[in-house]
Amino acid sequence: MSEIIMQIDGIEVAAEEGMTVLDAAQKAGISIPTLCYLETLEPYGACRLCTVEVEVRGRTNLVAACLYPVEKDLIVRTRTEKVDKIRKMILELLLAHAPVARGLKMQEYAEEYGADKNRFEKEPSFCIQCGLCVRYCAEIKKKNAICFVNKGPSREIQFIPEIAAKECWSCTECFPLCPTEYLQGVFVLTKALAFPSAPMGPTVEE
Amino acid sequence: MPRINSAAELEELRKGILAQKDPDKPCISVCAGIACLGSGNAEVLSAFEEEIKKQSLDAKVDLIATGCHGFCEKGPIVVIYPEEICYLEVTPEDVPEIISQTILGKQVIDRLIYTDSDTGTKAAHQSEIPFYKNQSRLLIGNSPKINPKSIEDYLAVGGYSALSKALFEMSPEGVLDEIKKANLRGRGGGGFPAGSKWETTRNAQPGVDKYVIVNAHEGEPGAFMDRALFTGNPHLILEGLIIGAYAIGSHQGFIYTRHDTPVLRKNLDLALAQAKEYGFLGDNILGSGFSFNVDVHLDVGIFVSGESSALMKSIEGMPPEPRPKYIRTSVTGIWDRPSNLNNVETWANVPQIISNGYEWYSSIGTERSKGTKLISLSGNIVNSGVVEVPMGTSLREIVFDFGGGIPNGKKLKAIHFGGPMGGTIPESLIDTPLDFDELSKLGASLGAGDMLVLDEDTCMVEMARLFLDFLAGESCGKCVPCREGMRQMLKILTNMTQGEGKEGDIKLLEEISGVVGEAALCSLGRSIQKPLISMLKYFRDEFEAHINEKRCPANACKELN
Structure with a gap:
């Protein structure tokens, strides 16, 4: 494979064709925050926390590092004022759903970017819809026991009772993937199995 | 036959x-x-x-x-x-x-x-x-x-003569060249030059099957011109599509339309069957050696399926979620093959350009926006309906001459273009010409050509809220900026209309808008803030009155007056 020389935060980085900006940065030891990314899964591009600024032939653009392919002479800036502002806002928007996230990542990021967890009115569902559980079940376990339902702001995760009843208790591998709360998966699964015809989604009040 | x-x-x-x-x-x-x-x-x-x-x-x-x-x-x-x-x-x-x-x-x-x-x-x-x-x-x-159910009626008005000219008198490169020189720009909203797009697909992945697609997923509230044209004259669009396929080197086309327009579907199915029977579709079209087929695909009832990559996912049989990858669908589209997508009206322009030549076509319109544009007029206007005018026509003419002005003796307040992803301009800019670039400069991109006329009784805060409320049911909800940004913006605007606006709300709206516009995954997500931003640009005082004085200047918000 041909080597691609590019620049990340002023440092010259060697990448390989087919890599993403995130791959190249990780290889060079430059950290870019992610919530919906997992090495073993297809990049998803949903949380947008890995947004970075790229410059190609003098034109700059904001892109998701987990998806943007590397190319020769690409210039990447991972911490511009704009990038930080975007990350801070994304975290604040998510903290409204998971204000007491026990997952370490969310707390660390919130501190690093100065995100105020009280900026937006709280709707604690604990789910930030990173899709890690959904995609892990589909891509790795190939069971599709958990999926997304609904659209727009009412999008939620939901176990499919018929599949979950057979597959989930012996697996539970998706629980620890959750960036907010291990018990989130437990709760949604229990709810799906105990009340298969209850209104969809993890929040009781809805 | x-x-x-x-x-x-x-x-x-x-x-x-x-x-x-x-x-x-x-x-x-x-x-x-x-x-x-x-x-x-x-x-x-x-x-x-x-x-x-x-x-x-x-x-x-x-x-x-x-x-x-x-x-x-x-x-x-x-x-x-x-x-x-x-x-x-x-x-x-x-x-x-x-x-x-x-x-x-x-x-x-x-x-x-x-x-x-x-x-x-x-x-x-x-x-x-x-x-x-x-x-x-x-x-x-x-x-x-013409009777849309009769191919003979279409033939009687000169139908399929452009296709015949393209197939027998022009090379595919010649057709492509004609469209490029005519500077036909996409009518779906982007205004991207159709010829360049065709060329990209034509040259992409040599040896791989290519697709051409009609985007008939007209989903914006207030947009009804594509449906009117397609239902009334389906062969016109079909002829444009076949000519495009010939230029691009595609042998399979798709028409992506809505599940809830049964009359269109009926006319379309009939038109396709007739075109096949007469030899305008299928193998060896008109004996030219060129073969091309078309399938119709229906949506699953969500606005985001009109977004190009989501539309293509849908044709593949997957949920219509926009593809997050940084590759163009014109290069890597349906089943990762080069796929050229144009909207109904764009395809409809093709036959006349081939028949009359690019010089004729570029004599109509403005320097950078050529041809005519279909406009669906609705809102507070005397004559709601579909009009077709040359690019460059002033908005004043459209509203007052064709549209007949504002009913009930009310004053014009604003014109909104492009539905929930478009923008609003105030009455003071009514002498602006209908032109992709002129309107974009004002922050109200032409969109697909839907013009919503608003009179003095319209509350702009409520309009901004209404568009976001529509989008809340139509976004896929996958990426955080769009899903969560929309949720918060909608909350803030709803509060404002109910007298619960707070100091700092406008700044917060602008801040969220900035993040959504730059960080959302797809073009729908990056546009949800556009109506709001244009309204804040031209009608900021109304938002301020809602917050500071708990007053709705248009007397429209019931809970404030």
Whole structure:
């Protein structure tokens, strides 16, 4: 494979064709925050926390590092004022759903970017819809026991009772993937199995 | 009907169709557009059928249900050819009189023709009515004259001659060159040059199958021109698509449309079957050696499926979620193959460019926006409907000359373009020409051509809220900026309209908008803030009044006044 020389935060980085900006940065030891990314899964591009600024032939653009392919002479800036502002806002928007996230990542990021967890009115569902559980079940376990339902702001995760009843208790591998709360998966699964015809989604009040 | 096997055979057939038509035979054209359907054209149609039968006039008069005539406000519309006498707001009770007076007696019925409500001036012929008079109905003008279910009607108005010209007199490169030189820009909203897009797909992945697609997923509230054109004249779009496929080197096309437009689907299926039967589709089209097929694909009922990559996912049979990858669909689209997507109106422009040449086409419009544009006029306007005007026409003309101004003596406040992803401009900018770039500069991109006219009683805060509320049900909800940004913006705006706006709300809205506009995953996500931003630009004081004085300057927010 041909080597691609590019620049990340002023440092010259060697990448390989087919890599993403995130791959190249990780290889060079430059950290870019992610919530919906997992090495073993297809990049998803949903949380947008890995947004970075790229410059190609003098034109700059904001892109998701987990998806943007590397190319020769690409210039990447991972911490511009704009990038930080975007990350801070994304975290604040998510903290409204998971204000007491026990997952370490969310707390660390919130501190690093100065995100105020009280900026937006709280709707604690604990789910930030990173899709890690959904995609892990589909891509790795190939069971599709958990999926997304609904659209727009009412999008939620939901176990499919018929599949979950057979597959989930012996697996539970998706629980620890959750960036907010291990018990989130437990709760949604229990709810799906105990009340298969209850209104969809993890929040009781809805 | 046997297949047509050459250009000469096509012209022979056309001659035969025209020879059978008696130019003096009366033809009653009843608009069967979607608005006229709603105002009772079905009853009018059956009254005509009955009356014709009763008076045994079957052989002496033709009756056709056509596509949209455009003047939706005054439907059901009936036009009588060859005189082109136009009757408005026709009821079944008027029908016997129309038959006896106009068809048999050649008399115009005064009370059914257009009367100007201010001056009392009357107009008996369609082309004399102010709404129609100064339009350039290059695309939609044939709709009142043809039965969308009849390919022969389309052939009678010169249909498929552009295809024949392209296949037999031009190379694919020549066709591509013509479209590029004509500077045809995409009518779906982006205004991207169609020729460049075609060329990208043509040159992408050599040896791999390529696709051409009609985006007929017109989903914005207030946009109804594509449906009007496609339902009324499906062969026009089909002809454009086949020509495009020839230029691009594609042998498979898709028409992506809505599941909830059954009339369009019916006409489309029929048009495809007829085109196949006559040899305009299938193997060895018109004996040229070029082969091309088309399939229709229906959406699953969500606005985001009109986004190019989501649309292609949907055709693949997957949920219509926009693809997050940084590759163009023109290079890597359906099943990762090069796929060229254009909207209905863009394809409809192709046949006339091929027939008349790029020089003719580029003589219409402005320097950088060529041709005509279909506009669906709605909102607080006297004449809601579909108009077609040359690019460069001033908004003032559209609103006041074609649209007839604002009803109930109210003042014009603003014009909103492009639905929930578009923008609003204030009345003071009404002399702006209809032009992709001029409007973009003002923060109100033309969009697909839907123009919502707003009068002085409209609250802009409520309008901004309304558009976001619509999008909340239509976004896929995958990425955080769009899903969560929308949720918070909607909350803030709802609070404002209920007298619970807080200091700092405007700044917060702008901050969220900035993040959504730059960080969302797809073009829908990156546009959800656009109406709000344009309204904040031109009507900031209204937002401030809602917050600071708990007052709605338009007296529209019930909880504030």
